[in-house]
Amino acid sequence: GQNIDQPTEMTATEGAIVQINCTYQTSGFNGLFWYQQHAGEAPTFLSYNVLDGLEEKGRFSSFLSRSKGYSYLLLKELQMKDSASYLCAVRDGGKGGGNKLTFGTGTQLKVEL
Amino acid sequence: EAGVTQFPSHSVIEKGQTVTLRCDPISGHDNLYWYRRVMGKEIKFLLHFVKESKQDESGMPNNRFLAERTGGTYSTLKVQPAELEDSGVYFCASSQPDWSSYNEQFFGPGTRLTVL
Numbered sequence: 001g002q003n004i005d006q007p008t009e010m011t012a013t014e015g016a017i018v019q020i021n022c023t024y025q026t027s028g029f030n031g032l033f034w035y036q037q038h039a040g041e042a043p044t045f046l047s048y049n050v051l052d053g054l055e056e057k058g059r060f061s062s063f064l065s066r067s068k069g070y071s072y073l074l075l076k077e078l079q080m081k082d083s084a085s086y087l088c089a090v091r092d093g094g095k096g097g098g099n100k101l102t103f104g105t106g107t108q109l110k111v112e113l
Numbered sequence: 114e115a116g117v118t119q120f121p122s123h124s125v126i127e128k129g130q131t132v133t134l135r136c137d138p139i140s141g142h143d144n145l146y147w148y149r150r151v152m153g154k155e156i157k158f159l160l161h162f163v164k165e166s167k168q169d170e171s172g173m174p175n176n177r178f179l180a181e182r183t184g185g186t187y188s189t190l191k192v193q194p195a196e197l198e199d200s201g202v203y204f205c206a207s208s209q210p211d212w213s214s215y216n217e218q219f220f221g222p223g224t225r226l227t228v229l
Binding site: 004033035040041042043044045048087089099100101102103104105106 | 116117144146148154155156157158161168169172204208216217218219220221222223
C-alpha cells in the first residue's frame with residue numbers, strides 16, 4: 001500500500017529556519033515532490049527529488065534518502081507569507097500509473113513574529 | 114502563460130442531483146489528472162488522461178463518476194447521482210509529455226463541491 005507521513009502542524013518564528021519531515025512507504029517510486037498550498041488556492045510546486053541528496057532552490061531546500069524512505073523540506077529566513085500547508089507527494093513508478101501522485105495530509109506551517 | 118483553470122469554483126447541490134466539473138489544462142500538456150480532497154484527509158488521485166485516453170482510472174470511487182476528455186483538451190468530471198460523501202475539493206492538474214524533465218504537475222485552484 002501507499003503511506004506517507006508528515007507532521008500535521010508546525011510553528012516557527014519569522015527569520016528562523018524550519019525543517020518539515022516526510023516519511024513514505026510506497027509500492028513504487030519515481031520521485032518525491034513538495035508543494036505549497038495557501039488556503040483556498042492551488043498547490044504550487046516547490047521542489048523535486050529523485051536521487052539521494054540535497055536540492056537547493058533559493059530559501060527552500062529538499063533532501064531525499066531513498067533507502068530510508070525519508071525526505072525533508074528546509075525553509076530558511078522564514079517570512080510571514082510562508083505560512084501555508086506543505087504537501088509531500090510521491091510519484092508512482094508502477095505500471096499503468098507512472099505519473100500519479102500520492103500525497104501526505106500536509107503540514108500546516110504557521111510563521112509568527 | 115495561463116495556468117490550469119477549473120469551473121465552477123464552488124458548487125452546492127442536493128443529494129441525488131448531477132454536477133459536472135470542468136478543467137482546462139495548460140496548453141500543450143498531454144497529461145491531465147483529477148484528484149479529490151475530502152475534508153480532513155489527504156489529496157487522493159482519481160484518474161489520469163494522456164491526451165484523450167484514460168491512462169489510469171484506479172482512483173475513481175465508483176460508477177457514479179464519469180470523466181471525459183474529448184479531443185484531448187479540456188476535461189469534465191460528472192458525478193451522477195451525487196451522494197453526501199462526494200463533498201470535497203476536486204483538483205485538476207496537468208503536466209507536459211513524459212519526455213520532459215521531471216514532469217511536475219501544475220494544479221488548478223480546485224472546485225469545492227458540497228452535497229447537501
